[in-house]
Amino acid sequence: MLPYGVRLLGAISRRGECRRVLGDLFFGGKLGLAMKVITSHERADMDALASIYGAALLYPDHQAVLPQKLNRNLREFLTLYGEEFPFVHRRELAGDEISHLILVDTQRIAPLPGMTSETPRHIIDHHRKEVEATDSVTLELEMVGATVTLLAEKIREQGAPLGRLGASLLLMGLYEDTGSLSYTMATARDARAAAWILEQGADLALVNQFLHLPLSKGQREALDALVSNTEIHTVRGRTVCVSTVQLDEYVDELAALIHQLIDMYDPDACFLLAQYDESTQIIARSSTEAVDVSALMEEFGGGGHSRAAAALVQGRDLHDVSQALLSAIEERVEPPALVGTLMSTNVHTLDMDMSVQDAAQMMRRYGHEGFPVVEGHQLVGVLTRSDVDRALHHRLGDMPVRNILHTGPLHVKPQDPVSKVQRIMVDHGLGQVPVVEGGRFVGIVTRTDLINLWTPAEHPSRADDIRRMMEEVLPQGLSELLIEARDVANDFGYSLYIVGGFVRDLLLGSPTFDLDLVVEGNAIHMADELAARVGGYVRSHRRFGTAKVILEGERPKGVPPSLDFVTARTEFYEQPSVLPQVERSSIRQDLYRRDFTINTLAICLDRGRYGELLDYYGGERDIQEKRIRVLHNLSFIEDATRILRAVRFEQRLGFGIEQRTAELMEDALELLDDVTGDRLRHELYLILQEAEPERILARLHRLGALGRLHPALCFSSSMFELFQRLRETFYEWSPASEKPERPSGPMFVAETEEAEGPALHLCYLALLVSSMSAEDLESFVERLHIAGDEARFLYEVARLQESMQQLTAKAMLPSVIYRLLDPFSSEARFVLSVLTDSELVRQRLDLYERELSKVSTRIDGYYIRSLGVPPGPVYGEILDRVQDALLDGRISTVEEEQELARSLVDALHGSDSSA
Numbered sequence: 001m002l003p004y005g006v007r008l009l010g011a012i013s014r015r016g017e018c019r020r021v022l023g024d025l026f027f028g029g030k031l032g033l034a035m036k037v038i039t040s041h042e043r044a045d046m047d048a049l050a051s052i053y054g055a056a057l058l059y060p061d062h063q064a065v066l067p068q069k070l071n072r073n074l075r076e077f078l079t080l081y082g083e084e085f086p087f088v089h090r091r092e093l094a095g096d097e098i099s100h101l102i103l104v105d106t107q108r109i110a111p112l113p114g115m116t117s118e119t120p121r122h123i124i125d126h127h128r129k130e131v132e133a134t135d136s137v138t139l140e141l142e143m144v145g146a147t148v149t150l151l152a153e154k155i156r157e158q159g160a161p162l163g164r165l166g167a168s169l170l171l172m173g174l175y176e177d178t179g180s181l182s183y184t185m186a187t188a189r190d191a192r193a194a195a196w197i198l199e200q201g202a203d204l205a206l207v208n209q210f211l212h213l214p215l216s217k218g219q220r221e222a223l224d225a226l227v228s229n230t231e232i233h234t235v236r237g238r239t240v241c242v243s244t245v246q247l248d249e250y251v252d253e254l255a256a257l258i259h260q261l262i263d264m265y266d267p268d269a270c271f272l273l274a275q276y277d278e279s280t281q282i283i284a285r286s287s288t289e290a291v292d293v294s295a296l297m298e299e300f301g302g303g304g305h306s307r308a309a310a311a312l313v314q315g316r317d318l319h320d321v322s323q324a325l326l327s328a329i330e331e332r333v334e335p336p337a338l339v340g341t342l343m344s345t346n347v348h349t350l351d352m353d354m355s356v357q358d359a360a361q362m363m364r365r366y367g368h369e370g371f372p373v374v375e376g377h378q379l380v381g382v383l384t385r386s387d388v389d390r391a392l393h394h395r396l397g398d399m400p401v402r403n404i405l406h407t408g409p410l411h412v413k414p415q416d417p418v419s420k421v422q423r424i425m426v427d428h429g430l431g432q433v434p435v436v437e438g439g440r441f442v443g444i445v446t447r448t449d450l451i452n453l454w455t456p457a458e459h460p461s462r463a464d465d466i467r468r469m470m471e472e473v474l475p476q477g478l479s480e481l482l483i484e485a486r487d488v489a490n491d492f493g494y495s496l497y498i499v500g501g502f503v504r505d506l507l508l509g510s511p512t513f514d515l516d517l518v519v520e521g522n523a524i525h526m527a528d529e530l531a532a533r534v535g536g537y538v539r540s541h542r543r544f545g546t547a548k549v550i551l552e553g554e555r556p557k558g559v560p561p562s563l564d565f566v567t568a569r570t571e572f573y574e575q576p577s578v579l580p581q582v583e584r585s586s587i588r589q590d591l592y593r594r595d596f597t598i599n600t601l602a603i604c605l606d607r608g609r610y611g612e613l614l615d616y617y618g619g620e621r622d623i624q625e626k627r628i629r630v631l632h633n634l635s636f637i638e639d640a641t642r643i644l645r646a647v648r649f650e651q652r653l654g655f656g657i658e659q660r661t662a663e664l665m666e667d668a669l670e671l672l673d674d675v676t677g678d679r680l681r682h683e684l685y686l687i688l689q690e691a692e693p694e695r696i697l698a699r700l701h702r703l704g705a706l707g708r709l710h711p712a713l714c715f716s717s718s719m720f721e722l723f724q725r726l727r728e729t730f731y732e733w734s735p736a737s738e739k740p741e742r743p744s745g746p747m748f749v750a751e752t753e754e755a756e757g758p759a760l761h762l763c764y765l766a767l768l769v770s771s772m773s774a775e776d777l778e779s780f781v782e783r784l785h786i787a788g789d790e791a792r793f794l795y796e797v798a799r800l801q802e803s804m805q806q807l808t809a810k811a812m813l814p815s816v817i818y819r820l821l822d823p824f825s826s827e828a829r830f831v832l833s834v835l836t837d838s839e840l841v842r843q844r845l846d847l848y849e850r851e852l853s854k855v856s857t858r859i860d861g862y863y864i865r866s867l868g869v870p871p872g873p874v875y876g877e878i879l880d881r882v883q884d885a886l887l888d889g890r891i892s893t894v895e896e897e898q899e900l901a902r903s904l905v906d907a908l909h910g911s912d913s914s915a
Contacts, residue, residue: 034099035114036062041106042069045255046211047146049074050173051104054151055124056086057160062102063088065112072252073210077169084165105147107131107139124150126177128294130303145178145186152193167202176211184287185307218251223260226272232265235329237336237417238290241267244322247276255310258283269293269333271325275318282311282325290334299328337453339421340414343435343443344586345520346568349374350383350401357397360388369431372441373405379434379441381405411436412445418453421445452616466506466603467611473511475558481534485517485563486605488530494521496605497587497614500594503601507623508653513560518602520587523547523567530563588616595642596649597622597629622658629658636668640675643668643705644683651695665703672708677785680709684784688761688768694723697768710783712776713768722767726834730760762790766797766831774798796828804832807841815884817844818852857882858894859901867905878904 038055040048044067056064066087070078078087090112098114101121107130123131124140126147133139142150148170155162162170174194178186181194198204215223226243233240243261251274258272262285269291272283282300284293286307293309300321302311313321350359350371362371363385370384380402387404391397411434412420421433425447435443471479482498489496500516519526524540527547531538540547545567551559568590591600591614602614613620622629628650636642643665650657657665672680687696694715700706701715769777777798781791803820821829826849833845859882861875869875882900885891891900 034097035093036100036102037065037093037098037112037115038062038102038104039065039109039112040067040104041109042067044070044074045105045173046071046074046169046176047148047173048105049077050169051124051147051151052087053085053166053169054148054155054173055102055104057162057166058151058154058158059102062100063093065090065093067109072216073213076213077172077210081165085169104151126150127304128306143185143187145181145183145190146174146176148173148177149187149190149193152197153189156196162197162200164201164203165206167197167200168206171197171202171204172207172211175207180211183307185305215256216252218249219253219257222247222251222254222274223257226257226261227264230261230265232267233326233329235326236333237419238268238288238333239265240291240329240333241265241270242273242322242326243271244273244318245275246318247274250276254281255283258285262287269329273318273322273325275321278315280313280316280318280321282313282321284309284311290336291329292332296325296328296332300325336417336419338414339412339416339418339435339445342418342421342449342453343414343445344449344588345443346586347372347444349441351375352380352402352405353400355397356388356391356399356401356404359383359401360392360397363388372432372434372444373401374441377440379411379436381407382410382430382432382434384430406430410434413437414442418445418450422450425450462613463609463611465611466613469506469511470603470611473506474513475556477556477559478513480556481559481563482515482605484534485526485530485565486607486610488533489519489521489526489605490607492521492526492529494519494526495587495609496520496526497602498605499587499591499602500599503603503613504598504619504623506603507601507620513558515560515563517563517565518568518587518590519565520568523565527565536562587614591616592631595630595635595639595645597631598627598649598653598655600631626653626655627658628655628661630661630664633664636664637671640668640671641679641683643672643703644687644700647699647703647705648683648687648690648696651692651699652690665705669704669708672705677783681784681786684709684765685761688764692723692727693761693764694720697723710776710780712772712780714771715768719767722834723764726763726767726831727760729834730763730830762793763827763831763834765790766794766828767834769794770797770801770831770835772798793825793827796824797831800824800828800832801835804836804838804841807844808838812844813884813888814847814852815887817848818855818884818887821845821848822853852887855883855886857886857897859897863898864901864905867902869905869908874908 036059038052038059040052048067049070052064052066056062064086066078066089068090078085093113096114098112098119101112101115101119103109103121103123103125105125105127107123107125107127118136120136122138122140124147126142126144126149128143129139129141131137131139140150144150152170152174171194174190174197175181177183178190181191222245225245229245230241230243233242241261254272254274258270261272262270268288269284269286271293272281274281274283282297282302284297284304286293289306292306294304294306297303297309297311300311300313302309304310316324348362348366348368348371350362350373352373352375359371363369368385370382373380373383383401383405387406388401391399391404406428410424410428410430412424414435414437424430424433432444432446434441435445474482486496497518497520498515499518502512502515505511523545524538524542524547527538527540527549530536531549534549534551535553536549536551538547538549547565548562549565550562555561568587587602591602594600597617597619599619600615600617601619604610604612604614606612617631618629628646630636630642630646646657646661646665649655687693687700690696697706697715698717698720706713706715769780772780777794780786781794786794800821806820807817821844829845829848833842836842836845857879860879861871864875864878865871869878878901881904882891882897885900886897891897
């Protein structure tokens with residue numbers, strides 16, 4: 001019974017003298033019980049104290065042990081409210097063996113009485129990993145703003161009750177380490193934990209009382225000394241504040257002073273150094289990932305977060321520690337981003353003599369808020385939209401832009417840090433800053449460039465992953481050819497990218513080798529040099545900046561016969577649904593002109609950037625969330641064929657069209673009426689070349705888009721089944737020499753150029769138009785500009801359909817079946833076999849293919865001529881009559897053929913003599 005009594009008394013006794021008596025009785029060695037302990041680091045802050053309390057709620061069989069040294073606000077809080085919490089002091093531990101230790105908000109502590117190197121430890125912390133997991137050490141580390149957050153999540157899950165004081169203590173710990181959720185290390189999890197703790201009754205007045213204590217006399221004196229001994233350094237473009245103080249007596253909670261210094265000087269990083277006796281305390285804070293203060297403090301035996309850390313240095317002079325710190329900062333601080341890595345080239349400029357009205361038109365055309373104005377290659381100034389609008393308001397549209405320019409030192413150099421761009425934007429109210437090198441205008445940096453630079457990446461850099469994925473899927477020969485092309489581009493100062501479908505499909509795990517290569521530079525110039533190096537020739541189109549390098553000679557396995565390159569470009573649509581005007585531009589603008597975000601991804605092939613994924617418009621996120629989304633609200637108005645492509649990608653990839661995109665599609669449906677027939681035919685053929693085109697066509701029919709291609713075009717549920725039947729039988733029907741590869745997945749199936757006769761997609765098309773009247777079919781062919789053999793095939797299938805009624809007759813001689821079907825191609829007969837619901841018709845089609853089509857006469861025109869018949873149409877008539885007799889089984893041998901032919905000739909001669 002005694003152990004039960006011990007447990008009972010230990011559970012119900014949490015306060016005052018009773019707790020101390022129990023400690024003396026049961027933990028003083030009299031019963032020799034092993035202890036389970038929860039504790040934290042020395043110089044404990046509020047997060048450490050609150051975490052000890054939170055862990056005690058989760059592990060009630062452990063003793064919550066206070067560190068020996070506590071910050072002032074902790075001491076004052078415990079003086080007033082300590083009896084309400086289950087804390088014990090170290091001195092109350094008598095040295096019995098600690099059977100299990102939980103460390104919170106730290107990963108190392110000085111040994112406790114009863115603790116050995118083998119003592120099992122469980123660590124709960126929000127700092128970076130400092131120890132490794134072993135058989136006796138388990139780790140629970142997550143990068144959130146405060147350790148309290150991790151414990152509060154568990155307390156909420158277990159449903160442990162929190163009173164006013166307990167909730168207030170937890171909120172103090174969370175707020176102190178996250179700056180009341182204002183520090184950059186704070187996360188959404190911290191905010192959710194804070195909200196839940198508030199719901200449990202945390203008292204904000206109490207929290208503020210102990211988080212915002214006034215500075216003590218010693219702190220105020222130390223702050224004065226720190227301000228007097230502050231040095232501001234610029235290290236690799238970063239502003240670093242170093243403040244030092246020599247203390248005659250110990251001052252508690254110097255960390256509170258560093259925030260005062262940060263408020264005064266607003267540096268990128270701040271370091272407070274305070275020496276007392278033989279120890280120098282370093283407290284470090286950072287506002288940028290470029291200065292990782294945790295890594296810096298590790299060099300001095302300390303640690304912490306990348307944004308908040310500390311160290312204690314023994315036996316070194318304050319000046320020596322300060323110099324060593326500056327040297328470490330010089331080595332570890334990451335340089336800022338430079339203008340040259342951020343600027344866009346090939347940007348539009350204005351001539352200084354251009355009228356304000358023309359400049360306004362340029363701004364509307366390209367959507368820019370301003371333009372650099374140049375004379376020759378020299379920058380003259382910057383023109384903003386606001387200045388243009390004011391000039392137009394005053395009816396000064398004919399005035400040259402030189403009269404309203406922003407002039408002066410409004411430019412930067414490629415070697416400047418981007419912070420200089422920010423200063424110019426703020427000081428002069430500009431949305432873009434020109435870049436000048438050697439007196440020549442070379443590029444521009446926009447406000448959007450800065451926002452993208454400063455916005456944390458949604459995903460960490462994936463260059464290593466992308467490189468690995470490319471190595472796995474690209475044939476070695478093709479990979480080497482791309483590297484050669486990259487080297488040519490880089491030698492010219494250009495950048496080379498793979499963009500669009502290859503990147504999308506690579507991320508989806510279904511890569512294709514249809515490479516779309518974009519050159520940020522002159523693609524034709526680059527292609528000419530590549531062809532000279534690898535052996536080949538170039539076909540180019542200077543208007544569009546495109547070039548095809550056609551390889552000559554024997555190619556390594558996996559290398560295509562050609563590579564297509566295009567100069568990075570932008571597009572402008574003069575009118576809805578017409579082909580755009582194309583102009584040279586940057587890779588960002590080139591990607592922006594594309595249809596959907598999932599097709600705006602690019603992989604850089606440059607030296608030093610190989611495998612870097614460019615995702616300016618959220619394409620990877622949309623791939624992960626299986627979403628088709630346009631880039632801007634005018635996308636379908638500018639090009640209504642994107643409606644067809646949206647559905648094609650949706651059905652091919654198994655994605656969904658984003659709600660706003662679907663609304664924009666519906667609003668733009670009528671614009672399909674204005675699209676040229678050539679473009680509509682191209683998109684329709686792409687749909688019919690998909691693995692399951694019926695899914696796309698059915699979706700377009702429901703959207704009302706299919707009828708916009710032609711009013712008679714529709715797609716019923718029965719047509720859905722016909723498409724499936726055609727596909728399944730097509731691969732069995734196709735001659736072995738022409739048989740295409742059956743698609744194995746939802747990817748595009750290209751038809752071979754060598755295949756004879758209509759390909760699968762044309763058989764689909766014949767099905768699609770099979771219900772049209774002759775007039776509608778003719779109108780459809782004209783609307784989509786279908787010509788040549790393709791149009792003839794559609795008309796052939798229509799004529800054959802008209803014969804279907806005759807093929808349903810109950811009794812038909814084989815020769816009649818033959819004469820009905822023989823004038824048509826095998827592809828047309830195949831389509832009819834899919835279209836008909838009559839088993840009798842299918843049997844007769846099968847009979848023709850299997851038997852009748854193979855029946856031919858063994859006599860020929862030479863034999864008929866030997867009978868004295870002059871050459872002429874009569875030869876065909878006689879041979880047809882002989883073949884009909886063979887088909888109907890009235891004759892079978894060659895002698896019978898000859899006899900029948902002679903009788904027909906005799907009858908012909910008798911007819912002639914009687915005449």
